[in-house]
Amino acid sequence: MMLQTENMTWEEIDLAIKNGFDTIIIAVGSIEQHGKHLPTKTDSLIGEEVVREVVKKLGNALQGPTIRLGCSKHHLGFPGTITLETETFKAVIRDYVMSLSKHNFKNVVFLPSHGGNFQPLKESITELQPQYPNLKLRAYTDLYGFIELLNGFSIEEEVSAEEAGAHSGENETSIVLALAEELVKKEKFDCGFVGTFGPKEGEIVMTQGIKALSPNGVLGDPRKASVEKGTIYFNKMVDFFIKKVQEFLAD
Numbered sequence: 001m002m003l004q005t006e007n008m009t010w011e012e013i014d015l016a017i018k019n020g021f022d023t024i025i026i027a028v029g030s031i032e033q034h035g036k037h038l039p040t041k042t043d044s045l046i047g048e049e050v051v052r053e054v055v056k057k058l059g060n061a062l063q064g065p066t067i068r069l070g071c072s073k074h075h076l077g078f079p080g081t082i083t084l085e086t087e088t089f090k091a092v093i094r095d096y097v098m099s100l101s102k103h104n105f106k107n108v109v110f111l112p113s114h115g116g117n118f119q120p121l122k123e124s125i126t127e128l129q130p131q132y133p134n135l136k137l138r139a140y141t142d143l144y145g146f147i148e149l150l151n152g153f154s155i156e157e158e159v160s161a162e163e164a165g166a167h168s169g170e171n172e173t174s175i176v177l178a179l180a181e182e183l184v185k186k187e188k189f190d191c192g193f194v195g196t197f198g199p200k201e202g203e204i205v206m207t208q209g210i211k212a213l214s215p216n217g218v219l220g221d222p223r224k225a226s227v228e229k230g231t232i233y234f235n236k237m238v239d240f241f242i243k244k245v246q247e248f249l250a251d
């Protein structure tokens with residue numbers, strides 16, 4: 001059965017909702033620089049593929065169209081980055097939810113795959129929920145928990161958290177290798193910022209742009225990335241989000 005609403009007809013979607021597919025999950029990605037070796041659509045690609053697997057395994061959810069542009073102001077120092085202002089982003093979330101509220105869904109879950117989207121998404125959901133008492137709106141918005149989780153996967157493969165990185169490092173590069181190897185420029189693998197990425201570094205990135213921390217745009221080091229590791233990380237991320245969505249639906 002087709003689970004991506006953008007590939008379905010309205011009649012198929014209507015029937016699916018009536019048959020209990022009343023949860024819709026949406027990846028919230030970005031189009032922004034990802035170093036010299038990864039495509040600008042990296043976050044949208046990862047988010048979309050993760051949600052594709054999550055809905056497949058859940059068995060009672062549909063996948064809504066991925067929001068491909070995110071809040072990427074801190075990457076504008078690099079060509080190809082296209083950002084939404086925070087208020088534009090929140091307006092997109094607002095209108096997306098308003099649209100879904102007309103169609104008998106019970107649960108709307110946003111899963112961000114780009115760091116800059118976590119906070120505005122959290123604010124959006126908090127602001128919107130009171131307007132939609134019949135909809136359960138949820139989003140995964142624990143940014144540092146998410147980075148720690150991903151880095152933890154790498155540490156299990158004997159890659160340090162610093163190499164795994166928060167942006168285009170070993171972890172993210174491995175995942176893109178597993179999903180779309182042909183889009184990865186291996187000859188361009190180059191070490192970026194490999195200090196600890198915590199709230200302080202997050203603050204520098206958000207206020208001064210990522211170039212202030214890393215001239216090549218990478219936080220981490222992609223040189224230990226591999227397809228094999230990427231497959232492991234991807235599957236673990238899918239399992240993690242399935243658990244999260246199940247928690248959201250149960251609370």
Ligand SMILES: [Zn+2]
Pocket residue numbers: 034042043113114167168172
């Ligand atoms: Zn990314």
